[in-house]
Amino acid sequence: MMNVRQGPPAIVVGIDADGTGQGSGALRYAIGQARARGSWVRMVHVAPSVLPEGGMWPTQARETTYLRRAGQQVLDRAVSNARTSAPDVQVDPLLGHGPVVPELVAAAADGALVVLGRESRRGLERLITGATTLGVTERSSVPVVVVPADWEPSDHGRVVVGVKSPGGAGELLSHAFATAAVLGSELRVVHVKEAPEAGAAPGHGTDEQSTARMLETAVHEWSAAFPDVPVETSLLHGEPVAALLGAATDGDILVLARHHRDLRHLVRLGPVPRAVLGSSTTPVEIVPLNGSPETAPLVLERSGAFLKT
Template sequence: MTTTAPRPVVVGHDGGYASSGALRYALAEARRGAAPLRIVHAMPLRTSAFVDLPVLAEELDAERRQVEATLRAEASRLAGDVAVQVVTCHGAPASVLLGSAEDARLLVIGREHRTGLRRLLGGATTEDVAAHATAPVAVVPEGWHDAQTPRQRILVALKEPAHSAELLGAAFRRAEQSGAIVRVVHAWQPDDRVSGDRPDAWTPQALLVERAASAIDDLLRPWRRAFPGVIANVEVHLADPRTDLLEESAAADLVVLLRGEAPVFGPHLGGVLRPVLHAADCPVLLVPATSGQLPPLDLELERAGTMLR
């Protein structure tokens, strides 16, 4: 009987302190899933017509070996029984990471801190990778450490029933492993405009909230049966989704979000995913949408305001 080798956890490492949290998170995930860890380092290649290429190749190879040795030393200090592979490639960081993670079960990257002109000229690696990876992507703050006191809460940002199976499945499995509570949050801003085909004029907001909570409870029912040891709570908020999720992340160990289909070129994460990705107080897990979908929420709820986007 043949056995299939476990797919690796892949982590991007830029060689600096900013990647230390991502490395620790990736090691914890690899250990949790009995999977190998692949550390990927991209080495941008910038050359000139006045540079002697044979000499440059020797210097680049020496630099690559030095980077590999440094990363291996750091990994061996933290890895324990996790099998570690180090990969260094010349190329744009986003392209290198995406190419190296085609077989990954999880791709882990550190939160990017470049802003303004530096981010515009150098590209947004975090957003490019998060938008286009085929595997789930975890974005980790640089200060993350697995020794910190757990908050015992996994936050699920639920926009609509479509693709809720991916989100809830990821959250319940992690909650079962860690003993955390699943907190499912759905937020939208009511639209004050009133017209003949909108329920705002005659439907109390409290009733809309009650209906949304009931619909989400229905979605949770099979997951609660499958994971009887996991406690799951539902919160429906009339609030700006971005502000609401950032506030909720302060009491969570992990935020789980759905990532929709990305365009062929450039990142496209939407008005909620982007700020949460860059400012959440804990790691953020982006789960890619699949082709399977469920019916949308009550259309009256959709018409009542702007839901998570």
């Protein structure tokens, strides 16, 4: 189903059956990202492979033809509306057919990121679409941004990144700094130290100081590689989900990691990112990590000029 074109990688946005991408928030976000990156938008709609229960057709071929035609109509309407509202952004359609999650993952494989809407409906429909969002987020090889259905562009000028382990945050910080640089935003790096359970022995101050130093050191190394990105670090206390949601309220996006699955991380997406995805009013970007350590590039200063190697 892939169409290939030259130039910057696409911003891929999923379009649902009503042609809105789970509300227009996701499409607005995708268009804004395309503008900021000098890129373009690939609008993807996946037609189902079978009719809803109760649908009857004489042959499977006629059923497939009907579903493809209906899916193409949905996509054509969505693309037409997008081109009218954002004539300065190149928009290309892509129609998939079959299981939604694999089709969306494949459509985004050569993109810069994939944007999905977090819809607000209830009941079985929300359960199904929620499973699609989670499935793509857990399987995509590129970052996935989940956007509330009613999201409107903000002008905070701030990217917020939540770091779970300061000592091994190289991959995530690399992405966060690069994102802030592209968007011309400042970067806020936060680490949440969870409050001890009732009755547990209190933590040592030296442990907290050590964590803070590790966070500052990791951020300083990447800050030297991105001198034009203003950055601050925050060591927060409390329940992680609530702390991250609070930190993101004055941000344009909250960036979190999806760990490479190994013996330490048996599940693709942890419970904290899952919970944040389900309730954040700020777009949440999930960055897939490949499991290899990454260090900041060596930066030498010569006569006031930074040379990256």
